[in-house]
Amino acid sequence: xxxxxxxxxxxxxxxxxxxxxxxxxxxxxxxxxxxxxxxxxxxxxxxxxxxxxxxxxxxxxxxxxxxxxxxxxxxxxxxxxxxxxxxxxxxxxxxxxxxxxxxxxxxxxxxxxxxxxxxxxxxxxxxxxxxxxxxxxxxxxxxxxxxxxxxxxxxxxxxxxxxxxxxxxxxxxxxxxxxxxxxxxxxxxxxxxxxxxxxxxxxxxxxxxxxxxxxxxxxxxxxxxxxxxxxxxxxxxxxxxxxxxxxxxxxxxxxxxx
Ligand code: PGA
Numbered sequence: 375x376x377x378x379x380x381x382x383x384x385x386x387x388x389x390x391x392x393x394x395x396x397x398x399x400x401x402x403x404x405x406x407x408x409x410x411x412x413x414x415x416x417x418x419x420x421x422x423x424x425x426x427x428x429x430x431x432x433x434x435x436x437x438x439x440x441x442x443x444x445x446x447x448x449x450x451x452x453x454x455x456x457x458x459x460x461x462x463x464x465x466x467x468x469x470x471x472x473x474x475x476x477x478x479x480x481x482x483x484x485x486x487x488x489x490x491x492x493x494x495x496x497x498x499x500x501x502x503x504x505x506x507x508x509x510x511x512x513x514x515x516x517x518x519x520x521x522x523x524x525x526x527x528x529x530x531x532x533x534x535x536x537x538x539x540x541x542x543x544x545x546x547x548x549x550x551x552x553x554x555x556x557x558x559x560x561x562x563x564x565x566x567x568x569x570x571x572x573x574x575x576x577x578x579x580x581x582x583x584x585x586x587x588x589x590x591x592x593x594x595x596x597x598x599x600x601x602x603x604x605x606x607x608x609x610x611x612x613x614x615x616x617x618x619x620x621x622x623x624x625x626x627x628x629x630x631x632x
Contacts, residue, residue, distance in 0.1 A: 378583075378584065378585075378586050378608045379412075379413065379414060379586070379608075380412070380413045380414070380586075380602070380608055380609040380629040380630060380632065381413065381414040381415070381416075381542060381586050381588060381608060381609035381629075382413065382414075382415050382416075382588075382609045382610050382611075382612060382622075382625060382626045382629045383415070383416040383417070383418065383441055383469060383503060383588070383609075383610075383611050383612070384402070384416070384417040384418065384612050384613075384616025384617075384622055385418045385443060385471065385474070385590075385611060385612065385613050385616060386398075386417065386418060386419050386420065386443075386616060386617060387420075387443065387476070387613060388420060389420075389617055390419060390420065390423065390617070392423055392426060395419050395420075395423040395426065395427055396423075396426060396427060396430050398417075398617065398619055399417055399419070399427045399430055399431060399438065400430055400431075400434060401619035402415075402417060402438055402619050402622055402623060402626075403430075403431055403434050403436035403437075403438040404434075405619065405623040405626070406436070406437055406438050406623070406626060407436060407437055407438075409437075409626065409627065409630045410437035412630040413609070413626060413629055413630040414439070414609075415437065415438050415439065415626055416438065416439035416440065416441045416468060416469045417438060417439075417440065417441065417616065418440075418441035418442060418443045418469065418471060419440075420443070421442065421443070421457055424440060424442060424462070424465050424467065425465050427440060428440045428465050428466050428467070432466065439468035439469060440465070440466060440467045440468055440469070441467060441468060441469030441470060441471065441503070442457070442462045442467050442469070442470045442471070443471050443474065444457075444470070444471060444472070444474070444477055444491075445457050445458060445459055445461075445462055445470050445472075445491060445494070445495065446458060446491070446494075447459075447487075447490040447491045447493070447494035448494075449494075459494050459495055459497075459498030459500060460498060462498075462500065463498055463499070463500065467500060468500065468501055469500070469501045469502075469503055470491075470495045470500050470501070470502055470503070471502075471503045471505060471544075471611075472488050472491045472492045472495060472502055472503070472504050472505065472529070473485075473488035473491070473492070473504055473505045473506065473525065473529065474505045474546075475505060475507055475546055475548045475551055476551075479509070479548060485524065485525055485528035485529070486528065488504070488525070488528070488529055489528050489529045489531055489532055490532070492504050492529045492532065492533065492541075493532035493533060496533060496534070496537035496540055496541060497534075497537070499540075500540070501540045501541075501542065502540060502541050502542070503542045503543075503544050503588065503611065504526070504529050504541065504542070504543050504544065505543075505544045505546050505590070505611070506521070506522045506525040506526050506543060506544070506545060506546070506569070507521075507522065507525075507544075507545055507546040507547045507548050507550075507551075507590075507591070508521040508522065508547055508548060508549075509521075509548045509549065510548065510549035513547065513549060518547075518565055519565070519568045522545065522565060522568065522569055522572075523568075523569075523572050526543060526569060526572055526573075526576075527572070527576065530576050530577065533577075535577070535581070538577055538581045538585065539581075539584070539585075541585060542585065542586045542587070542588060542608075543569055543573075543585065543586075543587045543588070544587075544588040544589070544590050544611040545562065545565050545566055545569060545587060545588070545589055545590070546589075546590035546591050546611060547565075547591050549591075550590075550591025550592050551590065551591045551592070551613065552592070552613055552614060553591075553592055554592050555592055556591050556592040556593060556594075556597050556601065557589070557591060557601075559600045559601050559603065559604050559607075560604075562589045562601055562604060562607055563604035563605065563606055563607065566587045566589070566604065566606035566607055567606050569587055569606075570582055570583075570585075570587060570606050573585060586608035586609060587606055587607065587608055588607075588608060588609045588610050588611045589601050589604075589607045589609075589610055589611075590610060590611035590612065590613070592614070593610045593611075593612050593615060593625060594615050594621065594625070595615070595621050595624040595625055595628070598610065598624070598625045598628040598629065599628050599632065602628055602629050602632035603632055609629050610625060610629060612625055
């Protein structure tokens with residue numbers, strides 16, 4: 375099996391301001407350009423800074439791609455406050471996250487809504503990073519694999535086979551996000567392996583083996599190497615550590631070398 379190309383994407387969440395977003399993006403861009411042959415990288419700034427960050431990255435001819443943290447599934451219309459896939463394409467976005475745990479658990483998004491968003495991202499020709507993961511309660515009740523399977527199956531229902539090459543799954547245990555406590559490498563590998571087994575059953579061996587599964591949840595320079603060394607961990611979705619250019623670059627270099 376050909377080795378999957380690693381990917382590391384930063385999710386800035388509701389952080390930065392205009393000036394710090396530009397500085398952070400350009401600092402990261404300067405560090406990733408020598409790695410463009412080895413790894414896919416991206417950052418997801420808040421919506422309001424996408425345009426400014428995208429222009430700065432384009433002017434720098436950077437390999438660092440632009441991503442959005444969310445979007446709405448309708449193409450346009452009376453949906454106050456929402457952003458469409460076409461609008462994101464217009465700003466040269468490459469990636470869109472769907473089903474991030476904060477969207478599910480803080481903003482109340484259902485599996486059905488995440489599925490509609492995932493389908494819309496892919497139908498627009500964008501690359502979707504679909505997030506799944508269990509809460510602490512579900513983990514304690516031994517429901518990790520069941521929850522991941524339910525979430526992934528729901529979202530995969532509307533995905534056309536021709537879009538699978540633009541779909542990445544991010545396994546992000548909810549209890550590990552922003553807590554400083556990451557999954558152990560063995561636990562991450564176990565969950566990733568189970569997700570890949572599910573993909574084999576749903577989309578077939580070839581697509582399942584070429585799709586990337588990222589780990590997210592308190593990835594730091596100090597734990598990235600052991601997580602990325604796992605055979606089914608193909609990179610990371612990074613929150614807190616992506617707000618510091620040096621830490622984020624260290625994680626990217628680790629993924630590129632793994
Ligand atoms: P964290 O966030 O790295 O701060 O834990 C990860 C994420 O929410 O994607």
